[in-house]
Amino acid sequence: MTIVTCVAPVNMAVIKYWGKRNEDLILPLNDSISATFNVEYMRAKTTVMASPTFKENKIWLNGKEESFENPRLLHCMKELKQRAQKGNDVINWNIHVCSENNFPTAAGLASSAAGYACFVYAVAQLYAVEGDITGIARKGSGSACRSISGGWVQWHMGHLNDGSDSIATQFASVSHWTEMRILTLVVNDNRKKYSSTVGMRRSTATSSFLKHRADSVVTERVLNIIKAIKEKDFKTFAEITMRDSNQFHAICLDTFPPFMYLNSVSMTIIELIHAYNDFYGTPKVAYTFDAGPNACLFLLEADVPEVVALIQHIFPSDVAPVEYFKGIPVHHQNLSQELKAKIDIPKQNKGLIKYIFQTDVGEGAQVVKDENEHLLNESGIPKKLK
Amino acid sequence: MTIVTCVAPVNMAVIKYWGKRNEDLILPLNDSISATFNVEYMRAKTTVMASPTFKENKIWLNGKEESFENPRLLHCMKELKQRAQKGNDVINWNIHVCSENNFPTAAGLASSAAGYACFVYAVAQLYAVEGDITGIARKGSGSACRSISGGWVQWHMGHLNDGSDSIATQFASVSHWTEMRILTLVVNDNRKKYSSTVGMRRSTATSSFLKHRADSVVTERVLNIIKAIKEKDFKTFAEITMRDSNQFHAICLDTFPPFMYLNSVSMTIIELIHAYNDFYGTPKVAYTFDAGPNACLFLLEADVPEVVALIQHIFPSDVAPVEYFKGIPVHHQNLSQELKAKIDIPKQNKGLIKYIFQTDVGEGAQVVKDENEHLLNESGIPKKLK
Numbered sequence: 162m163t164i165v166t167c168v169a170p171v172n173m174a175v176i177k178y179w180g181k182r183n184e185d186l187i188l189p190l191n192d193s194i195s196a197t198f199n200v201e202y203m204r205a206k207t208t209v210m211a212s213p214t215f216k217e218n219k220i221w222l223n224g225k226e227e228s229f230e231n232p233r234l235l236h237c238m239k240e241l242k243q244r245a246q247k248g249n250d251v252i253n254w255n256i257h258v259c260s261e262n263n264f265p266t267a268a269g270l271a272s273s274a275a276g277y278a279c280f281v282y283a284v285a286q287l288y289a290v291e292g293d294i295t296g297i298a299r300k301g302s303g304s305a306c307r308s309i310s311g312g313w314v315q316w317h318m319g320h321l322n323d324g325s326d327s328i329a330t331q332f333a334s335v336s337h338w339t340e341m342r343i344l345t346l347v348v349n350d351n352r353k354k355y356s357s358t359v360g361m362r363r364s365t366a367t368s369s370f371l372k373h374r375a376d377s378v379v380t381e382r383v384l385n386i387i388k389a390i391k392e393k394d395f396k397t398f399a400e401i402t403m404r405d406s407n408q409f410h411a412i413c414l415d416t417f418p419p420f421m422y423l424n425s426v427s428m429t430i431i432e433l434i435h436a437y438n439d440f441y442g443t444p445k446v447a448y449t450f451d452a453g454p455n456a457c458l459f460l461l462e463a464d465v466p467e468v469v470a471l472i473q474h475i476f477p478s479d480v481a482p483v484e485y486f487k488g489i490p491v492h493h494q495n496l497s498q499e500l501k502a503k504i505d506i507p508k509q510n511k512g513l514i515k516y517i518f519q520t521d522v523g524e525g526a527q528v529v530k531d532e533n534e535h536l537l538n539e540s541g542i543p544k545k546l547k
Numbered sequence: 548m549t550i551v552t553c554v555a556p557v558n559m560a561v562i563k564y565w566g567k568r569n570e571d572l573i574l575p576l577n578d579s580i581s582a583t584f585n586v587e588y589m590r591a592k593t594t595v596m597a598s599p600t601f602k603e604n605k606i607w608l609n610g611k612e613e614s615f616e617n618p619r620l621l622h623c624m625k626e627l628k629q630r631a632q633k634g635n636d637v638i639n640w641n642i643h644v645c646s647e648n649n650f651p652t653a654a655g656l657a658s659s660a661a662g663y664a665c666f667v668y669a670v671a672q673l674y675a676v677e678g679d680i681t682g683i684a685r686k687g688s689g690s691a692c693r694s695i696s697g698g699w700v701q702w703h704m705g706h707l708n709d710g711s712d713s714i715a716t717q718f719a720s721v722s723h724w725t726e727m728r729i730l731t732l733v734v735n736d737n738r739k740k741y742s743s744t745v746g747m748r749r750s751t752a753t754s755s756f757l758k759h760r761a762d763s764v765v766t767e768r769v770l771n772i773i774k775a776i777k778e779k780d781f782k783t784f785a786e787i788t789m790r791d792s793n794q795f796h797a798i799c800l801d802t803f804p805p806f807m808y809l810n811s812v813s814m815t816i817i818e819l820i821h822a823y824n825d826f827y828g829t830p831k832v833a834y835t836f837d838a839g840p841n842a843c844l845f846l847l848e849a850d851v852p853e854v855v856a857l858i859q860h861i862f863p864s865d866v867a868p869v870e871y872f873k874g875i876p877v878h879h880q881n882l883s884q885e886l887k888a889k890i891d892i893p894k895q896n897k898g899l900i901k902y903i904f905q906t907d908v909g910e911g912a913q914v915v916k917d918e919n920e921h922l923l924n925e926s927g928i929p930k931k932l933k
Contacts, residue, residue, distance in 0.1 A: 369764055411801035417786075
């Protein structure tokens, strides 16, 4: 095998990863927990080709050639070669890598996680690497280790100095909680993106809350949310998810100088979800926010139509439905007058939410068997170039 | 003496009070530190009159009669009577109280602190109470205890169950750091005010960060900021002040459900101050935010003109200078091209900052001797009524 194409999913943390105890090995300060997004709607796709005729290693990301001399990339390559099956000539050949995402960078969803997971998974196929590869993906981009497996995943912080026990494992499969849906609300935002690598480093150096979180808060939350997911206890799952998102953003504010990923639209979404949950007297929706203003809402399939109708009521939009709704189609539902009357949040200006993307929990990284799907042609050159 | 009129200042915390360990006695979870604002520009003013002919206790706030049956008010009255000089007949008479603030509620500055300090101070004069009265003011409104003294004040959390050691003391006088100025930037905001009493209660119940702050962070900060103020070490003072404000707002976000007093204008002010401090390579300005979006900037007199010019450059306003500038007059200065070029923050929309109020550090509560200043006429009726 000298060519392989793979896809890998995006994942969304419900217990957040923020802060490294070792920057080189990318070892986190605490465990994190994530759901894997369905790879059908949102994924990285990577073709890796090895050939004795290639003069050098090359990589193209989203149609544009990038330097292979990226320390993280080289770190992954070195480990993959060490783990390759002995006697495999392929590891001595140069490789060409071509990778693309099918979701806009504007979505603010961690593309590097899916990207590195896909790259490591694909090269592991090529080199016939056996055993765990999440620890290798971790060295590309921390949360990439959570995009190898599907379903519900735990990234164990590990305790060994060499990081060999800092790996990700699945604790609940795709088929476990099939009613779960995730709505990503992509928020309009014109602020500069604040790098999460820089932010983590700064929080680790200056926020005493971050240390307290890692030492005294997360361990219990991880145990409780795993239990809640295993028991399909939505109430507990939702409360921990929301609290953990809030705590992560609290740490950003406790960092010096402070920074804030949430904007006023994010804050209004938070208020709206609490108002909606209060209306029912129990959590029906959980929000979580990563390093940006976009909301990820976890909820059960049956509640999607009403929640989407409520969002559209508070955040009106002129965008045509075909553009506004992405992923799993949303069934239309009218809001009850009672709900409208009880939600004490004013209608916002038009266009604050760009679009809504619905997905469910899906499988992990996988090989694409159809040869037409390769992103490189027979000479190892991208079929599409920018 | 059967009539007395007093004034009491506003105070601004640089180490924040957030969370009570006893709700009835208003005992805080941690020490706090504040600067007293000059009473000339912003103050509560209260006239208290006692007469054997008054049929009942009465109180007017800002020209409007309110109920005297307020538990906090009654709590203060009870303590003041217990502490009155023996044989003083006045304590058996009913009283009329008339109080007004000379600053708009819109300023979002804790009017209850100045109000209760003034009320307690005035009644203490009438009853010839001797010794500390900050512990009594505390029972009206926690931070009122910091508005009795001038200069720089420490509210000691205390450790006794009856709260008798939870009092405020001055540790640096008005004449100690005369170069210090405070600019309050009053921010336009149309959100509902989120009650600080409710917020504190909720943070105490749900935020593990609040407990960690009280147990492990504040004690050292208090020692260090007192040292910095005593040594006029602006750099250390500024850094602790900003960190403590950020930490308080981080706790609001770590509270469940979360709430946020800072809005996008507040966040832009924070960015602007950090950019300005970075330009000089040392803190020249410290921001602090209470339970609202308005910024309080601490800085030295010599830096006021440039900082105000910078604020006006980034936050343009159409308001006439006579309306826009309140308190100590600001001298006009042009911004250097170098500073303008280096501050990488876009000019904001007009009108985001309503006005700027400049003050310095001033004296505490005091008696007004001029009889024309009484707010009640000879019959004990307010001279001005709404």
